[in-house]
Amino acid sequence: MRDGDEKSIDLADFDVDSVRNFSIIAHIDHGKSTLADRLLEITGVISKEKKNAQVLDKLPVERQRGITVKAQTASMFYEKDGKKYLINLIDTPGHVDFSYEVSRSLAACQGTVLLVDAAQGIQAQTVANFYLAFSQGLKVIPVLNKVDLPGAEPERVEKQMHTAFEFEQNRFLRISAKSGSNVEQVLEKVVDEIPHPIGNRDLPLRSLLFDSWYDTYAGVICLISIVDGSIKKGDKIMSAHTGVKYEVSQVGIMSPGMKKTQALYAGQVGYFVCNMKSISEAYIGDTFHLVKQPVSPFEGFKQPKPMVFAGLFPSDSNDFEKLQDAINQLTLNDSSVTVNKETSNALGQGWRLGFLGTLHMDVFRQRLEEEYDVSVIISHPTVPYKVTLTNGTEQLVKSPADFPDKVKLGYNIEKISEPYYYRGSLNSHTYIDESRVIISARLPSSEIVTDFYDKLKSHSSGFASLDYEDSGYETADLVKMEVLLNNEPVDALAAVMHRSRVETNGRDIAKRLKDLIKR
């Protein structure tokens, strides 16, 4: 053992050609976490006794809702034809609100397993995730899951996959992640079909930071993919983005918890701990290199933009401090949430928070209430509107309270625009079999953050699924609707909306308030 640390694992024998880095992508509920558990069992990372424990999904809210919020990574060792492999599984979340996590995780992979429920067939996130992986040049292995279900129609789903993505038919792996049947073949395919990473451990360290989180005991943990060179305890490293220097105090792999290794080498994926104080210093997409040997940095990732804003207030104003602490704690591990103070005449002191989508918002609220035991009031979500004034200035309106007041400003509003979402090519529809169609359209995102998803689900009896991405801004006839109680405007009830909606929404609120408030 090189550094005298008896417990640390030696990965020196795993050269690039014996490493595979892959992820599993799937529509929500198609069985990604179940398959991950089976793979970890086969390779002995977790024991079979903890059946269905879904070790990679860690947050209580994830267990409850059966969704993955934070991507987790696990390394396993697997032997095939007498050769030992180090296989790194990079878990990705399934829901659209977290698609930025999918693309960052894919950057550390050379291939991916596209898992499709053999009863449900292709769904919106199957398509979205396939194109994410495909556009990053990754090898995609299609796998049909849940073939044990009585409603499974593997032939039909294979046909869909062939029509939608041009996969060759009759070559699909058919598995049951639940029973474990054919699951080992997934590992074999990963080894045989996914290309090994390309890199050279004799070059200076060039590593990509693709995830980070805060651990109460160890501090900031950075997950990295080593492209060239190696990293070990004691190395003096530097962030290409900030120029800040650090000293590495520990390196290792996630398997499934943190396991120290003597070093990490080119092609491998693992973590390092250093004297980084706050997670805000860990920029996803940043390049880390040795202080003395600068390298050309990676291109980096797009910073996720919040698309939904809501006011958050303590139900009991005495809880303000407690809630502030809870928000600080939660945002420590989720830098995609934006936080600004906000005061409401009805609800008192609070915050205006920005989220990636409404599920992201719900998960955040639920974690506040469950993990920190504070009860909160969250206002109706709004999207960021752009207001251009006649004096040329442009303003991003994240709250009805910020909506410019024509009279008070003394100058006019030139135009107001709202963000749009779309998916795929604009306004098209493609049939992938006689009963399934992909419809692409451009919609104002304000429609999607309200009840579009619920309506889509109920009109299609649960069969339709939805995915979206940012599609820029469009001018619209938007106004702020204020609600007056005893001739006084109540800020908590104000909302920005299309002019055509004011009458219906206004009457609706008035009708509900009539029953709620005493004369």
Ligand SMILES: Nc1nc2c(ncn2[C@@H]2O[C@H](COP(=O)(O)OP(=O)(O)OP(=O)(O)O)[C@@H](O)[C@H]2O)c(=O)[nH]1
């Ligand atoms: N019958 C059957 N059920 C399965 C199989 N694989 C997974 N399931 C079930 O399908 C449900 C969803 O599985 P998960 O593994 O949580 O799905 P997921 O894709 O990880 O979900 P997200 O993390 O939310 O994206 C669970 O109830 C599983 O027990 C299978 O092969 N057969």
